[in-house]
Amino acid sequence: DAMVIQNPRYQVTQFGKPVTLSCSQTLNHNVMYWYQQKSSQAPKLLFHYYDKDFNNEADTPDNFQSRRPNTSFCFLDIRSPGLGDAAMYLCATSRPLEKLFFGSGTQLSVL
Amino acid sequence: EDKVVQSPLSLVVHEGDTVTLNCSYEVTNFRSLLWYKQEKKAPTFLFMLTSSGIEKKSGRLSSILDKKELFSILNITATQTGDSAVYLCAAHYNTDKLIFGTGTRLQVFP
Numbered sequence A: 001d002a003m004v005i006q007n008p009r010y011q012v013t014q015f016g017k018p019v020t021l022s023c024s025q026t027l028n029h030n031v032m033y034w035y036q037q038k039s040s041q042a043p044k045l046l047f048h049y050y051d052k053d054f055n056n057e058a059d060t061p062d063n064f065q066s067r068r069p070n071t072s073f074c075f076l077d078i079r080s081p082g083l084g085d086a087a088m089y090l091c092a093t094s095r096p097l098e099k100l101f102f103g104s105g106t107q108l109s110v111l
Numbered sequence B: 001e002d003k004v005v006q007s008p009l010s011l012v013v014h015e016g017d018t019v020t021l022n023c024s025y026e027v028t029n030f031r032s033l034l035w036y037k038q039e040k041k042a043p044t045f046l047f048m049l050t051s052s053g054i055e056k057k058s059g060r061l062s063s064i065l066d067k068k069e070l071f072s073i074l075n076i077t078a079t080q081t082g083d084s085a086v087y088l089c090a091a092h093y094n095t096d097k098l099i100f101g102t103g104t105r106l107q108v109f110p
Helices: none
Strands: A004-007 A010-013 A019-025 A031-037 A044-050 A053-056 A064-067 A073-078 A087-094 A106-110 B003-007 B010-014 B019-026 B030-038 B044-049 B056-058 B061-066 B071-076 B085-093 B097-100 B104-109
Touching (some): A004 A087, A010 A019, A019 A031, A019 A106, A044 B097, A073 A087, B003 B097, B019 B104, B030 B071, B044 B061, B071 B085
Parallel strands (some): A010 A106, B010 B104
Antiparallel strands (some): A004 A019, A019 A073, A031 A087, A064 A073, B019 B071, B030 B044, B030 B085, B061 B071, B085 B097, B085 B104
């Protein structure tokens, strides 16, 4: 089945140690999103790509970076994770202005 | 500031009750309103609404959009314990941004 796949499902990192989360899609969608969701809160948009055009939210910390080397893959890099970055990270894809398809998420723990 | 606000934040009902969840939005260049259901995993899609006054229906769930008053409602009739979840409303705006509301946590007891 066509899917949005996130790896890993669970990621544990140390305070300050860089970590990369990955997302791939077989839907050939133009738009890819990264959301951060903390416990009992709504998903918060970090950034999104429309094809290769990168769109950063104004309140996304500089600690968060993203790469989209091709249509299928998108990466979220956290350069120096802090305790406050522990969260579920959701990747989603869509065609422009259509519904989003979500991956299963990566639960990040920071020790 | 672009925002989506949902009410109530939390709702507790008994099986068989009917519930109405509310969503209001203020965004630039509104395109569509989406509803998602989230259990202990990623959100699953329920409805996408683009036109005012046209109800979308799927089983016991229905939703409608009012673009003049900038809100949407999600109705669930004859609730079941399996409906227990967080219901998220999201607004699609500008070219392709989508932001979520705070969510409504629904608990359905037998």
